[in-house]
Amino acid sequence: MKNSARTARRPDRSGEAGWTVLETLIVLAIVMILTATVGFMGVKNLEKAKLVSARSQVETFSIALQSYYLDCGKYPTAEQGLGALWEKPNTMPEPKGWDGPYLSKRVPLDPWGNEYLYEVPGESGLPFGITSYGADGAEGGEGSDADVTSW
Numbered sequence: 001m002k003n004s005a006r007t008a009r010r011p012d013r014s015g016e017a018g019w020t021v022l023e024t025l026i027v028l029a030i031v032m033i034l035t036a037t038v039g040f041m042g043v044k045n046l047e048k049a050k051l052v053s054a055r056s057q058v059e060t061f062s063i064a065l066q067s068y069y070l071d072c073g074k075y076p077t078a079e080q081g082l083g084a085l086w087e088k089p090n091t092m093p094e095p096k097g098w099d100g101p102y103l104s105k106r107v108p109l110d111p112w113g114n115e116y117l118y119e120v121p122g123e124s125g126l127p128f129g130i131t132s133y134g135a136d137g138a139e140g141g142e143g144s145d146a147d148v149t150s151w
Contacts, residue, residue: 047135047144050111054132054148057108061085061116061130062150064102071097075120075128082107082118082130110148112137123151 019027064085069075072095076084080091085102089095110116110132122129130150134141141147 050135051144051146051148053111057110058116058130058132058148058150060103061107065128067102068100071099073097078118078120082116126151
């Protein structure tokens, strides 16, 4: 009887070749371009998110200041600052009727790591003003450097 066991044959790959170095470099270049594009879009969206966050925080402070005013009959002084929304001021004039805290946590820094500027009275005859100077931390600017204000 003949041995009918078949031997496994490997397919003939003599006509096939793997990726060339040039093809590999082209694919890597495309991947790097796509990664850079997505990265730049992420940075742009991050700056936009910081502006939105600063506007939201300024609005939250404005609402808390209105509640403070309703309880105390006046706004905190510039010396007492926004901290008066979290902790009862012990500087003169001491607020009567303080029923805080008016914020759920201490006053944070703005999204760029700077303190918010609180002034009494505010711009254009408003009772108060709250300002974040944006990414550059300086007055004025455009884009992510633009000031975020309560007015």
